[in-house]
Amino acid sequence: MKILVTVKRVEDYESKIKVKPDNSWIVTEGVNYRANPFDEIAVEEALRLRDTNMPSEVVAVSIGSASAQAEIRSALAMGADRGILVKHDGFLDSDAVARLLQKVVEKEKPDLVLMGKQAVDVDDNVAGQMLAEYLGWGQVTFASKKEALESPEEKAKKPGLKLGADKKSMQAAREVDGGLEVLEVQLPAIVTVDLRLNVPRYASLPNIMKAKKKPIEELLPAALGVDLSQKVKVVRVEAPPARAAGIKVADVPALVKKLHEEAKVI
Amino acid sequence: MATILLVAEQAQGHLKKATLSALTAAQQLAQKNGGQIQGLLIGPGAAKSAQDLAAYVGTVLTVEGAGFEHALAEVHAAAVAEAAKKVGASDVVIAATAYGKDVAPRIAAKLGAGVASDVLAVVSANQFKRAMWAGNAIATVEVATPVKVISVRATEFAAAQKAGSAGSVQTLGVAAPPAKTKFVEFNEVKSARPELTEASVVVSGGRGTKGDFKPIEALADVLNAAVGASRAVVDAGWQPNDLQVGQTGKVVAPKLYIAAGISGAIQHLAGMKGSKTIVAVNKDPEAPIFQVADYGLVADLFKALPELTEEVKKLK
Ligand SMILES: Cc1cc2nc3c(=O)[nH]c(=O)nc-3n(C[C@H](O)[C@H](O)[C@H](O)COP(=O)(O)OP(=O)(O)OC[C@H]3O[C@@H](n4cnc5c(N)ncnc54)[C@H](O)[C@@H]3O)c2cc1C
Numbered sequence A: 001m002k003i004l005v006t007v008k009r010v011e012d013y014e015s016k017i018k019v020k021p022d023n024s025w026i027v028t029e030g031v032n033y034r035a036n037p038f039d040e041i042a043v044e045e046a047l048r049l050r051d052t053n054m055p056s057e058v059v060a061v062s063i064g065s066a067s068a069q070a071e072i073r074s075a076l077a078m079g080a081d082r083g084i085l086v087k088h089d090g091f092l093d094s095d096a097v098a099r100l101l102q103k104v105v106e107k108e109k110p111d112l113v114l115m116g117k118q119a120v121d122v123d124d125n126v127a128g129q130m131l132a133e134y135l136g137w138g139q140v141t142f143a144s145k146k147e148a149l150e151s152p153e154e155k156a157k158k159p160g161l162k163l164g165a166d167k168k169s170m171q172a173a174r175e176v177d178g179g180l181e182v183l184e185v186q187l188p189a190i191v192t193v194d195l196r197l198n199v200p201r202y203a204s205l206p207n208i209m210k211a212k213k214k215p216i217e218e219l220l221p222a223a224l225g226v227d228l229s230q231k232v233k234v235v236r237v238e239a240p241p242a243r244a245a246g247i248k249v250a251d252v253p254a255l256v257k258k259l260h261e262e263a264k265v266i
Numbered sequence B: 001m002a003t004i005l006l007v008a009e010q011a012q013g014h015l016k017k018a019t020l021s022a023l024t025a026a027q028q029l030a031q032k033n034g035g036q037i038q039g040l041l042i043g044p045g046a047a048k049s050a051q052d053l054a055a056y057v058g059t060v061l062t063v064e065g066a067g068f069e070h071a072l073a074e075v076h077a078a079a080v081a082e083a084a085k086k087v088g089a090s091d092v093v094i095a096a097t098a099y100g101k102d103v104a105p106r107i108a109a110k111l112g113a114g115v116a117s118d119v120l121a122v123v124s125a126n127q128f129k130r131a132m133w134a135g136n137a138i139a140t141v142e143v144a145t146p147v148k149v150i151s152v153r154a155t156e157f158a159a160a161q162k163a164g165s166a167g168s169v170q171t172l173g174v175a176a177p178p179a180k181t182k183f184v185e186f187n188e189v190k191s192a193r194p195e196l197t198e199a200s201v202v203v204s205g206g207r208g209t210k211g212d213f214k215p216i217e218a219l220a221d222v223l224n225a226a227v228g229a230s231r232a233v234v235d236a237g238w239q240p241n242d243l244q245v246g247q248t249g250k251v252v253a254p255k256l257y258i259a260a261g262i263s264g265a266i267q268h269l270a271g272m273k274g275s276k277t278i279v280a281v282n283k284d285p286e287a288p289i290f291q292v293a294d295y296g297l298v299a300d301l302f303k304a305l306p307e308l309t310e311e312v313k314k315l316k
């Protein structure tokens, strides 16, 4: 089977994020970049599905500036077979991302598209669902599994997504309010992944070396015929309101007194 | 006149509380664009919960029948888009619950609309505030399309009040399109405690519990509180997934949030820093959680929590 997996270059969650003084965006100087953590889980799942369903291929796609080559390379170093960079400098809303991915999907004709549930820069949680609708495909969002991350299944690196015997459908558990829902979706489909689907592997040094030789194709939005005008524009970025500094209390009775008499919450 | 379509969420005839917060957001939007609000309910129980919703809005539309038994995103999105076209909606508003997040972008794609997701505030008829970078920044976004889809962070809006007179209920003749997804099963996590996002007190445990939630649960019981957790706890399988509080889990804003054995990573804070009063119990005085806590107690949770539980009992 052919699996397309999306990888976004985002600010490292370990970096300190500060708003620019002119409120136009965040300060990007001195910030580290990496692949969106959810997308790493998507790559891991794609590799497990490939390796248990040979022959298969995993194609990593990123939309972004030339720098996003680095995140494609890290997917290739994890084990993906080849990469596609849709080159665009500057902000794109999740709708434009979905419409660009639609074109890539129409070109590549994968059986499955694996994505993160949300990009931890814009925190939108939108692109996968929009792509599914544009393609007229079924979707499973927030994919997870019943087995815990400490389970033997996870240790054995078994895929959490269960491909049907006829390879025409897939079963997936999803994290919803109040529990885990299991859906069966016809392929091709869109699956967006949540945190408990798997623990992504680290790339080994030999695989990092091998990844340097794997091909990355470059595509341009204009050549794909996609209008990039934004449906959702970011007009201002502010620092969040700060919480007033609190106090330390000496012991439990002092805490209870404060909660009862001052905050009046118990 | 503009029509704002409020997509309500219900299960077996019970309206979800988050919907009433989304309604408040819709009312604020109506004040900016002069629109009038209509409610929409889909699936088994829609007619029953429509009676409840009609206490709040003038017109409630219901869609029921074959194909709507389960909240499949592709099917629900199709029904909402059809309803939106029928009523000439300028805006579709929905609570950003797991259901809302699943379905809202598909509705938007169907309507050629832009979607503002997990909105914290209504700035104008087309501008909304939302959190980015785990709440490290608050963006004002402008939705440039004629039809807009807005998913609403329920904790940022108070529940709407009932209207003076009851509204009307109409069934909408919409058929479910054939679906490419099929419901298989739901593994419900049963709990006798209040729902995490609806509780007025939340007691959360982190890795510091080492998986022993007894002190957390005992305190939650005397406070009639919901139990929450950090990602570390949920990843370890110590507590169910849907108890994760944070950027990529649930957002809560109770009147009292007690964090025990939680370090206070930015991703956790993103889900609870809107709480009215925050208490942190952590044995490390340098833990970042103390920077957002109104009351910090440097202590071993296995000693402090049972003591706190006893003190609270005495108060009652
Ligand atoms: C993409 C992404 C998304 C994420 N989303 C979320 C999210 O939504 N929610 C979330 O919570 N995290 C999230 N995280 C994880 C987050 O970064 C932290 O790793 C996590 O919150 C840490 O959990 P913790 O505080 O329980 O554990 P730790 O950071 O290990 O902290 C444990 C704390 O317990 C204290 N402690 C130990 N023993 C005791 C004791 N006996 N008594 C009192 N205190 C004690 C320690 O001093 C320490 O401060 C996310 C991370 C990523 C990369």
Ligand SMILES: Nc1ncnc2c1ncn2[C@@H]1O[C@H](COP(=O)(O)O)[C@@H](O)[C@H]1O
Pocket (backbone or CB within 6 Å): A006, A007, A008, A009, A036, A038, A039, A061, A062, A063, A064, A094, A097, A114, A115, A116, A117, A118, A119, A120, A122, A123, A124, A125, A126, A127, A128
């Ligand atoms: N520029 C991009 N390049 C590649 N994938 C992306 C891009 N933007 C979003 N995605 C994918 O869509 C998912 C959801 O993103 P979002 O809806 O923007 O939060 C991410 O986890 C990625 O898998």
